[in-house]
Amino acid sequence: MAQIQTLDDTDIRILRELQQNSRLTNKELAARIHLSTTPTFERHRRLEREGYIKMYTAIVDADRIDRGFTVYCNIGFKQINRSLTDEFREQANSWDEVTECYNVSGDFDFIMKVSVQGMKEYQEFILHKVGALEYVSRIQSIFVMETLKQSYGVRL
Numbered sequence: 001m002a003q004i005q006t007l008d009d010t011d012i013r014i015l016r017e018l019q020q021n022s023r024l025t026n027k028e029l030a031a032r033i034h035l036s037t038t039p040t041f042e043r044h045r046r047l048e049r050e051g052y053i054k055m056y057t058a059i060v061d062a063d064r065i066d067r068g069f070t071v072y073c074n075i076g077f078k079q080i081n082r083s084l085t086d087e088f089r090e091q092a093n094s095w096d097e098v099t100e101c102y103n104v105s106g107d108f109d110f111i112m113k114v115s116v117q118g119m120k121e122y123q124e125f126i127l128h129k130v131g132a133l134e135y136v137s138r139i140q141s142i143f144v145m146e147t148l149k150q151s152y153g154v155r156l
Contacts, residue, residue, distance in 0.1 A: 015156055018053065069116050
């Protein structure tokens with residue numbers, strides 16, 4: 001695990017502001033954190049360089065593009081080993097329907113968040129992709145009825 005370095009209050013304020021709006025200009029960011037533009041720019045670049053900021057992205061509304069049918073899919077393997085885990089990792093990363101995937105402990109080995117048009121597309125995904133993997137023994141689907149909270153940042 002990577003060693004966590006101490007961030008000061010200014011670094012944390014920069015990260016908070018950028019989590020809310022990563023499109024802020026350096027001038028706007030500096031004004032919000034009450035620091036001049038040059039040190040703000042230098043700190044921002046250091047946070048990127050040191051890996052505190054992984055990437056910048058646009059968050060697309062899945063409902064607006066007809067991909068708002070969300071399912072959490074629990075996957076259990078017949079057996080678990082490095083080779084199968086690596087193969088599944090490659091598969092999951094290649095499936096456009098999968099927006100998140102986690103290797104977990106407990107009754108299942110993986111949890112995937114799947115975003116599709118509807119039940120028919122999800123059924124096809126399960127039958128032709130996940131279910132086609134010979135080492136998958138169990139699949140449990142949990143259908144999202146309503147999203148109450150969706151946050152992409154981390155608490156700072």
